[in-house]
Amino acid sequence: MDVTVIWAAIIALGLFMYIVLDGFDLGVGMIFPFFPADSERDMMMHSIAPVWDGNETWLVLGGAALFAAFPMVYSVALSGLYLPIIFMLVCLIFRGVSFEIRGKANRTKNLWSLSFICGSAGAAFFQGVILGAYLQGIPVKDGIFSGDPFFWVTPFSFFTGMGLMVTYALQGATYLVMKIDGDLQERLRALVWPLTFALLGFILAVSVWTPLTDAQIASRWFSSSFRYRLYPIPVLVAITALAMFHAVRRRHETTPFILSLVLILLGYIGLLVSIWPYAIPNSVTLWDAASPRSSQLFALVGAVIIIPIIIVYTTAGYWIFRGKVEAGSQYH
Template sequence: MDLTVIWAAIIALGLFIYVALDGFDLGVGIVFPFFPDDRERDRMMHTLAPVWDGNETWLVFGGAALYATFPAAYAIALPALYLPIILMLVCLIVRGVSFEVRGKANRTKNAWSLAFTLGSAGAALFQGIALGAYLQGIPVANGNFAGEPFFWLTPFSLLTGLGLMSTYALLGACWLAMKTDGDLQLRLHQFIGPLTIVLLLFMVAVSVWTPLSDAQIARRWFSAPMFYRLLPVPFAVAAVAVLMFRATRRRHDATPFLLALLLVLLGYVGLLVSVWPYAIPDAVTLWDAAAPLSTQVFTLVGAAIIVPVILVYTAAGYWVFRHKTPADANYH
């Protein structure tokens, strides 16, 4: 077994779980301004109260695993993306503080609601910008970052930033539709359709722009056998979108959320194919960036213990709070 590939798969899985869980979490904040009633906003916050802080566990896990098992990639990516990462963390801090304070505030409640929205949207935007900069390629020379401080700020990275915001907004709306009922759920279902269209437009734009801007990615996508493996993906995306519109029209509870996760997974598969087998696209392969074999074995033993524990307590938390959130819920 190739431990380098196993560790790459573990980190990829951790990042997908983070996007799935913290994605809807941040998405609730992004759709917040479209529902101005304070009682409805309180109910939205209460759907998150039992789970929101645990969702970010996977972000910490992904960063720690990257540092331990792919130190060369970490040493290049962190200086390159330092600014968007710091800005993302600032937004997450603002969001976390506003979540706690808003439930106890009276006169300043609207200000904390705005902070919750800005923190959520900002975190999603800077995550997407960092992703776009990573996909476009990080300048590397002699194993170190060799670019300008603002190399990450490009039209493509802004596109991916807005695309990730729309992804999280769709996840958030679908989560809320699953956890609420009545008139609020009806309006959320009406909101999901337009968000799905927006996300599809971003997916098309990124899918067209990525191979046009990178010849190596274009060769990887359009040469056999990868082309034939990826060929079903756009048809699967279209099928999922049709099912999404049908599920919202019929006011299904959990189906839109599951379909939104499937859309994210399909996009994520395309991303992984785009960067494979690189840790830093077109510069450093996974094997060049990997830690020594002894380190990979040692950390894999720890991961074999920690990852199942995290999965169990995360699943247990969602199971305990699996029911709909009542209209009179109070997250104070």
């Protein structure tokens, strides 16, 4: 049993669950500017109020798992990406505070709506910047970060930041279509296809950009014997986009949200395939970065206990607060 691969899978699962769950509530904040009426914004916030804080559990799990299983990656990533991580956390703090205060504020309600918008957009953008910087490779020498503190400031990382903003906005729009009825639902539905089209553009651009700038990724996708198993991914992306177009035209409520998650899954698989088997792309493999096997096994016992608990209470929360959000309803 290769415990290192198991831990890599756990971290990959945790990050994917965070993107899936926290992505849509960050997306709700980013589409706030399209709906200036306070009553509509109240409904949008009430649709995610019962679940947003639980969604962020997966981010904590991913960070803790990285520290336990791949401490070198943890130290290098936090050293190199310290600034965008801090910026992301500050945005998440402002966004979290706005949840608590906006519903009770009167004169400053617009200010806290702005805090919610900027916090959501900023968190999404800096998460994308972190992703882009990671894909380009973090400078490492003798297991220690060896680059400039601003190495992450590149056109590619800013581009992936904007791409993740569009991804989360699509999730947020499709989630609200599923949770809200009436005229607001129709106007939300009108955002879905333009956001899907924009996301496809970002996917295409990243798919071209990364092989052109990274020879190993180009080899993986176009020269290795494994490439024939990868070719269905872009085909499935095209099929999913076509299905999204028909789902929007036929006014489906749940299908667009599911299809947005399928698009994210396909893109995520493509990224994992591109960087395998590196913990830090092109410099440190998973096995080079792994903690001792005894430490991994000890931590794995805790993961086996904790992860099912997180899944159960997350599922219970969504089940309890299932159904549509009605005008005037509130979550306390």
